[in-house]
Amino acid sequence: MVLIIPAKNNPILPVTIRVKDIESIVNWFEQHQRSFYALGWSFFRNQSSIEELFYRAILQVEKELPRFKRSTTFEMWVLSILIQIRRELSLNKSLQASEESDYHQEIFHELHQLKEKEREVLVLTYINGLSKDETAQLLQVPAVQVKGFLFSGLQSLRNGMGYGEHYHGCKEYQKLYVDYLERNLERPAKINFEMHIYHCQDCQEDLAALQEVMVNFTEAIEKFSVPDGFMGNVKERVAQRESFIQQKKNRHKRNGFIAASVFVLVIFAGIFTGVFSKLYYTRTVENQVLRAFLQEDVGKRLKLEAESDGVKIKIKGAIADDVQTLIFYEIEDTNENNQFMINFDDGVFIEDEGEIMMANTYPRYLPPDIESDLNNKEKNIYHGKMSLRPLKEDTGTIKLKLNKVMKLKRDSSDSYVNMEPEEGEWNFEIPVTKQPSTEYALKEKIELEGVPVRLDKLIIAPTATILQYGINNEQPEKRLEMINFNDLEVNNKLLKADLYGNSYVHNQPDINWSIFQANFEPLFEKETNEVKVQFGSVYLSIEDHKTVKLDASKEYPQTFEYAGSTISIEKVEIGQPTTVIFSNHEIKNRAYESLHYYIETEQDENNSMEGDYEGVIVDKNGKEYDMNKITPKIYEEMEQPRHFFTVQSVKLPGNKVIPKSLDITGYNTTKYLDDIVEIETELIVKDKAGTR
Structure with missing residues (x-):
């Protein structure tokens, strides 16, 4: 089996990237764009998602470059970053929609149906040109499993492409198919294998069908090309980011001169407004959790409202930090005595979520709060909160679209039983400012049930206190x-x-x-x-x-x-x-x-x-x-x-x-x-x- 895109695994860091230079990193990605693009297309089949993959990988390489270890090749190191970011992006459903393209190939459609590990192994081995040992090292699995994933992946491709699923070769010889076709079998094993194939009709048909799909896979990859303008789009995004960073640095320099002149005024204003805000919010905010945030000058009180078919939703406040974005809301049923809540997993959409929010996080689960005095005060009003992903930038506007809320159904004892969807349309534009967090190193090592455990970090954020630990x-x-x-x-x-x-x-x-x-x-x-x-x-x-x-x-x-x-x-x-x-x-x-x-x-x-x-x-x-x-x-x-x-x-x-x-x-x-x-x-x- 001939590898389609041979790896260029330089033993040392490329000369052009020995200095932390974003432009040289982009150029290096451009030289390797075909194999990297094929990796992205194998999972997303969506050009905008692959642009996001390239963009994030370039920034991550720039950030981590000082810690690059010469014990591995530069391309292997970059591939490990691409795989990690690809997995993070796969959690974002909005980045997985399929788009047709002029060079769409049936083989990629079937490749997309395989299990994740099968796809990764096939792409890294036959497109990126890694050896089985390198693929095993990159995916952190035993080399013998790589062979297994190659065989099962090719089998699934064969079945999906209509080359038949009724072949029944001998299992003890099936595991040798890939090595035989790639000419990696030792001579004694090769002779034994060929003697068996000569006498076994089932294995002959099975092997021939598998070889046919490998040939088709080869032809599809040879015809594969990166669309015109792809790297231009990535370069433009990187350039915009660099321009924004430079502008921000310039603003910080100007603000430094202003800060000294207003320092005393800020001190006194903080004393008086702090006392006033505690008294003010005690009288005007019913929700005790939201009130506590506002009294500590964390977050923003809001008065946003939308109504659909008699169900009125009010956004009462937003608290954002590096952990999550908390949205406090109130839902009133103006027609009947029903209580409704928002379920993040059903009927909640955020415009440009992938652009404004962190993709490698997931919103916190917040169960219905039906036991609180506030939610037992009136039968047609529910006060709740919803967790969203944290913002990427310090400030932003969340364009929240709801097409469904959940009706809370209680049993005779008023315990929450289940929910029924209620459709409608509610749209909000929520201004949010991200609050800072403070981090402490703990550096404590212990054992629990004989297993080493590290207590690494304490994060004090406005919405949560977090203990980070390693097992x-x-x-x-x-x-x-x-x-x-x-x-x-x-x-x-x-x-x-x-x-x-x-x-x-x-x-x-x-x-x-x-x-x-x-x-x-x-x-x-x-x-x-x-x-x-x-x-x-x-x-x-x-x-x-x-x-x-x-x-x-x-x-x-x-x-x-x-x-x-x-x-x-x-x-x-x-x-x-x-x-x-x-x-x-x-x-x-x-x-x-x-x-x-x-x-x-x-x-x-x-x-x-x-x-x-x-x-x-x-x-x-x-x-x-x-x-x-x-x-x-x-x-x-x-x-x-x-x-x-x-x-x-x-x-x-x-x-x-x-x-x-x-x-x-x-x-x-x-x-x-x-x-x-x-x-x-x-x-x-x-x-x-x-x-x-």
């Missing part, structure tokens, strides 16, 4: 997936942990550590020198392999032992689809809460599965709750709940798929903690106002 992932047999905290003590104030506030940090500088952030209540103070962290529990993933043979001809139920428990296989039924059901209703002293497993079949080891489950939630005191009947209110009041799966039903789509075995690779479990760690802080970043 070492070099022990595959025992992985710590998540840490749950009880509270955080800062300046002798206890800040409660946000039940829904654990998040994964997209920028992961060290592959041996997974970085997370835990959110706590806001703290309207910026200075601190000591923090106390109280842990609640950890969620562990334990590697423990067991294979259980399945035979539909046997009578069920049948039992087997695993992790100190007896598990019952209730049913193995072959049909359309085939069903496998297994269960364990014993909860007390059970080592595992849920299992990691897959079902191997005679037709295909990688057969897809559809699953359903039953279970119970158990709190720290041992009280059990039905997993399917629990309400958000009950769940939020539970102390450190654990989720036990009791019945798992698996369906194998297809025509009479025959299961061979249930392969368990491990399980998850929760361990309760009562550790308290006291940490000294060190200011590492000044806030944007320049204060500590």
Whole structure:
């Protein structure tokens, strides 16, 4: 197999980019634009999205260039940045719409249907020209998996392009197809392979069909070209940014001269207006959370209003920082006694969201607040708040469009049950100013359940206090997936942990550590020198392999032992689809809460599965709750709940798929903690106002 676009992996940093020069970086990208564009097109098939990919990658390369390590090639390093940004952009649905183009090829349409890892491996290997070892290093997977993804990806391409899906080569020889076609087999293995192929009609047809799709893939790539003017658009955006930065620097110089003359006036104005604002907002703002922000001079009070079919929405305030943008609203039903809330995931649109907001973040989940006195005051008015992504710039206008709100339905006890959509049209232009945050280094290393943990950073932002921590992932047999905290003590104030506030940090500088952030209540103070962290529990993933043979001809139920428990296989039924059901209703002293497993079949080891489950939630005191009947209110009041799966039903789509075995690779479990760690802080970043 001939590589289509050979890699130009220079062993050292290109001469033209040895100095931090944005223009030389852009020129280097232009020289490599064809292979990089193909990588972007394989995932987005949308020119504006690929322009965004190039633009962000160029800025990231400029930013990270001083930290470039000569242990890898420059192109490999840039590819790692492109892949990371591509994954971040893929989270933004607005950047994934398909656009047709003159050079649209069927092969790219089918490539777009593959699993993410299959696409990445095919593109990096056959378009960017990396070796399997380099691809494995870049994607952080074993080299043997790269071969597997190449084969399964080519198989899927073959099926999608209509070259047939009914080939049944011998599995022990299928894994050699790619190496044979690329002429990488050692002579003894090659001879053995060719002898088998000569006598096996199934493998002959299977191999020929796979070779045909590789040839078509080659031809499609050879015809592939970058559209005219593409790099011109990217260059223009970079030039505009550089011009804006220069203008901003010039403004800061002018403002420095003005600042000294008004310093005393600002001091006195701050004293008097601060006292006045606390009294003023106490009397005029009903929402206590919004009032607290405004009294601390954080955020902006607003009076925006829109009405549709008797449903009136008022935007009452906006608070923005580096964590999120909080929008406070009030919805009034002027026709009936209904309460409505805004659901960010349904009916909410932001114009040019990708341009004005950070793409590598996700809005915080905020459950309905139906228990507050304010929302029980009137039956036709609901006061709520919505989390949006943080702004890219310090100021901006959010053009918010709503075409749906959710009607809250309560049961007889007034507990929230579910929501019904109510369509309409409400449009707002919300002016927002981003507030500064303060960051402290913690530099604390501990162990939890034998797993190394770093407490890295404390971020004090107006809308949340954030603890950033890292979990070492070099022990595959025992992985710590998540840490749950009880509270955080800062300046002798206890800040409660946000039940829904654990998040994964997209920028992961060290592959041996997974970085997370835990959110706590806001703290309207910026200075601190000591923090106390109280842990609640950890969620562990334990590697423990067991294979259980399945035979539909046997009578069920049948039992087997695993992790100190007896598990019952209730049913193995072959049909359309085939069903496998297994269960364990014993909860007390059970080592595992849920299992990691897959079902191997005679037709295909990688057969897809559809699953359903039953279970119970158990709190720290041992009280059990039905997993399917629990309400958000009950769940939020539970102390450190654990989720036990009791019945798992698996369906194998297809025509009479025959299961061979249930392969368990491990399980998850929760361990309760009562550790308290006291940490000294060190200011590492000044806030944007320049204060500590």
